[in-house]
Each structure stands twice: as structure tokens, then as C-alpha cells.
Amino acid sequence: MPHTLRQKIADLVLRGELKPGDRLDEHSLAEQFGVSRTPVREAIRQLGASGLVEIRPRRSAVVRSFDQAELNEAFEAMGEIEAICASRAAVRMNDAERLRLRALIATSEDISARTDRSAALEMDFEFHGLLHDASRNWMLKAVAEETRLKITPYSAALYTMEGYNADLDRPHRQHAAIAAAVLAGEAERAGMLMREHIAQALISLQKFFEDTAAQSDAPKVKGNTR
Amino acid sequence: MPHTLRQKIADLVLRGELKPGDRLDEHSLAEQFGVSRTPVREAIRQLGASGLVEIRPRRSAVVRSFDQAELNEAFEAMGEIEAICASRAAVRMNDAERLRLRALIATSEDISARTDRSAALEMDFEFHGLLHDASRNWMLKAVAEETRLKITPYSAALYTMEGYNADLDRPHRQHAAIAAAVLAGEAERAGMLMREHIAQALISLQKFFEDTAAQSDAPKVKGNTR
DNA sequence: AGAAATAAAATTGTATGCAAAAATGGTTTA
């Protein structure tokens, strides 16, 4: 895990320290990480190409923000892509991965019961990551994870926000159902369940935004603030 | 079309002046475009994040190259993504786009008859681009075009290489069939035809590589050269 | 002659400086 500067800056966004719309000041980032502006600029440009931040000539880069329509489209796209990964995984998953998938679901059961939000977020990453790997297609995996990355500032909020009591059990049950289909080799069904899973995530997210519209530290959809 | 430096360097790759495996020398690129190394480096990093070039610490960036397995996976992924775009387009395309699609196919008919390779390449871009737009989903469009970008150094060779007599009529007929399905609103069928179209492109490409294995200026699959 | 070792050249990574543009703040004016 060589923590590149790009990764460090991305982490600021993924960990929620920088929220959609926030500016990335080259000078302060440089100071914060003990380097000069040059490597910071290069890292920011890379994040711009990955779609995590928005780069505007002569103006500070800002964390990419989506309006409602863009969020809907992003989730629709991710649903399709994840569905493809899942159906491929159902046909191609190897024995080691099958074992790991079973273990993951068992752990997830426990996490859900304990209502451990941060563990649940990590579990979510691992579950989907495993399916990406099992799709036996590096580009599918790359596409899925790039897409996931872009909306993380929003989707992670579901797990991250303290005090927000979204249901942790529903995503767990959906993961379990998908895993069952994958393990049974039912490609079509795995894809369908995955699509529904992502669609459900969008609905939860929209509900979350309504519920927390008052709170100030939640990521806002574009046009909501200032 | 504000030709950014990033775009200019990308064009070198897309136009085939830089082939997979070729090094991108910061100094000579800087000289070539009349700027210093700093903006060149930033552009290269961006292209690295887009997956068009490969960046290795302390070593020159090189144009991304794929081995046979990676190419297969890339085309499989692209087939799925383009299929989704096509089926969405079949349901969501508006009247202006329908008109344009018809015109495109008519022009394509002519291009195919005249065996105009460079026009055919442009047509290919426009056809798929139109479907991306008509999917009414910016992220799907972004994903499709990023994926397409990565394999362009290989797929464009089919059209670019002088003297290689690949069939121009087949892709045209496939485009026409897809267009018909889209215009008829047959989402399922449009997606299926698109998947087959991309699969066929891979087969043609593999054939192309076999045929031109001797020629030195064709892009090679990783491991073939040096 | 071929391989290994070594010296020279070329290339990348980063810091720094400066000009140009944009954001900020305060003053004036309607």
C-alpha cells in the first residue's frame, strides 16, 4: 500500500473531509502533505481525469458534485455495470472466491446485527470488489470501480453520517440474496438482484437527503447550497 | 474545440503517431508543443488516469498496450456497455436524433460503397456517439467513451492501416441493423445486435493482427515486440 | 566475441519564482 499523493488527496474526499463543492487549494494541500505545489497539481489533475474532482481553468478545482438528475443517471449506469459483473461472476467465480464470498456474507450478518456502520461500509466495498474480481475481466472491474469512485462522496454518506438510522439490514439481505444467486451460478438472477440492489441504494440515498436536508455537514446535491 | 494540451497529446496516440509501447518523452513533447515540461507532465498524468497511457514511477510513460487476453476482456466489457447504450437509446431517442441516425446510415451506405476508410472511421465514431447521447445518461456515455478511448489505438488500426483490405461493408450492415432496431424501439434486439457487432469487431481485429504480423508499423499486442 | 562492470548522457521528480487571472474586502456612489 504505497500511499501515493493522489491516493492521499482522494482519501480526503472519500473520507468526507472534503465534500462535493469544496475547493482544493493547491497551496494548503502542498503544505498539509509537506510537498511543493507541483506534485499536488499533478495529483489533482489525475483526480480530475478520474472524475472525482472538477477542474476549471484558472479556477480552483472542486470536489465533483451532482444534481438530482445526474445522481439518478449515475446510479442507473452503476446498476447496469454492477449487474454485468455479478452475472459474469456467477459463471466464472473460482473456488477460493466462493469460499471467501460465503465468509463475507457470514461476517456481514454479524455486522448488520451489531449495527456497525463503518464496518458495514467496508463490507460493502469488499463484497462488490470480490464480484468485480470474479468477473474475470479487468476492464469491467476498472469501469465498475471508477464509476463507484465518482459517487462515493454521496453513497458513503449513508454509512458515514453519525446518528442517521438507515436500515443496515436491508443491504445485507440483498447482498446475501445476490451471493446465493452467484454461488448457484444463476447469472441472470444475480444480475437482476444486483440491479435492484443499486436501485434501492439510490432510493435510500434520496430519502437520506430529504431527512438530513437541515443538517449542514451532509453532502448536498448541486444547486442545494450557495 | 479548444485544443488543450492533453487533447493534443492524446491525438498523437489516437492518430497513430504514437503506438502502444512507445515512450512519451516529456522534453521532446514540450519542445514539440512549445511549452515547458510542467504542463506536459500534467497532461500525461491525466492521460494516465484515463488509461490511455501507462505511468511507471521514474520511468517514461508509455502508450498503454494490451496483450491478447486483455484485448478480449476489453472488447467484452465494451460490448456490454455499448449494448446498454443501444437498448436505452432504442427507448429514449428523440425525434431529432432519429432523423440524424437515418441520415448517418444513408451516408454510411455511400462511404461503404466508395471504400473510404478514413470516412468510415469517422462514421463509426459518430454512430456510436449518437447512441451514447441518445441513452440519456451522461455517466453511461462517459463510461462508454472512456472504454472506447482505451482501445482506440488498436481498433482504429482496422480503418487506418493503408492497404489492408478489411471488409467495410460488414460493419456498415451491422450499424444499419442496429439502427433499425433502435428506430423500431426494440431495446432488447438493439442491445443484442450491438453485442454481436462489438464481438465481430474483435474477431476482425484478431484477424488483422495475424495478417499484418509481419508489417512493422502496426500496433502490436503486448509481448509481441521487444 | 559475449558478458559484466563502469562511466556518460539523458530523463524523471520536485522545488521555487514570477506573471496573469481570480477572489476578497473596503470605499464610494446612487
Add this chain to the structure above:
DNA sequence: TAAACCATTTTTGCATACAATTTTATTTCT
């Protein structure tokens, strides 16, 4: 009071310089 104007400060874009590393060329040794 609010808007418009102007000066100040901040921030970005780019060029340049230099150290660290890799690459290339040359020489030496077996």
C-alpha cells in the same frame, strides 16, 4: 441600504533549476 467600483490579496499557470534515477554507451574482463 444596496450596488458598483477599485485596490489588495490570494491563487493558478507556467518556466526554470537541480537532485535523483534510469538509460545508454563504452570499456574491461573472461
